[in-house]
Amino acid sequence: MKLINKISKALAVVTVALLSFSCESDSENVVEKYPTIVEILDADAANFSILKAALVKTGLLNTFRNPGSYTILAPKNSAFIAAGITEASIAATTTTANIAALSRILRYHVLTVGTLAADLPSNGYVNTFSPFGTSTSTSISLYTNKTNGVVINGGNTNGGATVLQADINASNGVIHIISHVLSVPKVHNLIIANPDLSSLVGVLTSAPQAAVLTDITTTATGATTALSRTVFAPTNAAFGSAAFLTGQSAANITKVLRFHIENNNRRASSSTVFVAPVTPVVTTPLVINTQLTGPQQTISIAAGTVKIADITAANANITTINIQGSNGVAHIIDKVLQPTL
Template structure:
């Protein structure tokens, strides 16, 4: 009996010792993770990014927290050009102490903020699917108190940010680099600040809308370049963007966007009926109006006769005004923020009064 007790005590001691060692090893492993800043400092390919963060005063990545950083390499920065950076950005551009102008620093800061999310997020949680919208909010300022939206999806083998480099976005070349204060995804291009058109192009569910607004004089819907220019303008504008399925219904036999309604002039009027001046935002994902609102919201559109529609109080349902005998259109996703306005996707092509 005495020997059995001794054996039992010995076995328990071994178990607790093993568990303690394992826990200690795990704690040591967690403690070894570098911060995002340390991760970037360890790779010479990020020297431009590291100095740009310092010059613009973005210091989050050295402290505790949880962030996602889309990290452009030096090659990506060298390829970025704008009015203020006509020859790109490189180690000679971001020397310390800085020789950049106030305007250049301001642009660089917005660009960098557009690469940062508030929560450390793995790539598979960013990718759009049937249950995930694909949209996240960056730190970059949009209109008023809003911040810019980012669209992430995986249409084929690559994970794209805002539709890839050809649309001012990027491709994630290396994903899910763990840091003690977040996640780093290496990207092949500097992600530019998106306009309304960039967000339309990036989202495959808005591809039909883009084909309509980019129609040329010889295209299906005639020359819609004026509408496209409006979407690319300074703004701010609000776009109620019909999804592909909405256009499929509207262009089917007997649909609203057929026959004489599909002439270039009428198509232009229909498109402008989906646009309004101002950066109009929904109160929530389930209601356009705040809890204190007492009436429906009237939206004045850019249609030639300033036609309006209404968003029913406490809902995300749109009804044409004057009322027509069709079911209300539903706003499906709200507050997709661009630099020049806001997008809300809808499930039906809206119907203005046509000649």
């Protein structure tokens, strides 16, 4: 009998222990259900009613109510008002063109996948949902720098913003609250945003090169317009190694800059294949007519490579492709291309 009692007591202890473990495990395995992006906006109408009104006007609201994975860069009401956008102005937006323009701005505030701040590039470009012109396959780029917080497109002075509050989790993505409404950038804005291209920016923004800067800031609507531009953008290190620039006149510096610009929107279809704006994938060396006219003022990209040949024996390497602005595209290169001067 004593043995039976001992066994019974032992079983009771084990049972209690198992029950306790089970309860603890259940509590640890409870999955928190996050609200949708729209539910988060609804819960803070004082800050996000204008953003919601814009989403309703453009027919985008259901996108962020449904399952998915999105990153929303969300300006507060105060940021929209500072940009001249109010609920009243949104309600008064009725033309197809103006609604499309508002949609393009909103889509520029959406990244292609739900991304926490820690996973945004420290110094790099990502794609948004904002289309390039009428293209359904090409989107406008966005630059993030995390040297001092998260700064988008170089900050407000360049049409960008800073992240005020990051990582608001939703069931269908993540929200980062930003300080300003983002402008859809032109190609020069995306160059200015990148600190590693500051030498190029310094030359472009110098007084003698005002006409060149104006040329790449002109509004264009797509790859087939005469105003679209492709810019091959040398890094700071490339400028530091370009001995041939020493002592050159302002007129020759203009020639060098125009040797890096093409009157097209020429993208790469992959990291090693460039396409001509009007023809299929290039399978022979691609000869590009630059803005610098005259003999030997072309550059070429060997088929299946990212190497650019100029008049010298040393090729430039394209290190970053398809930085897409609203009026053209940039590709970062590791050498200042040398023309005949």
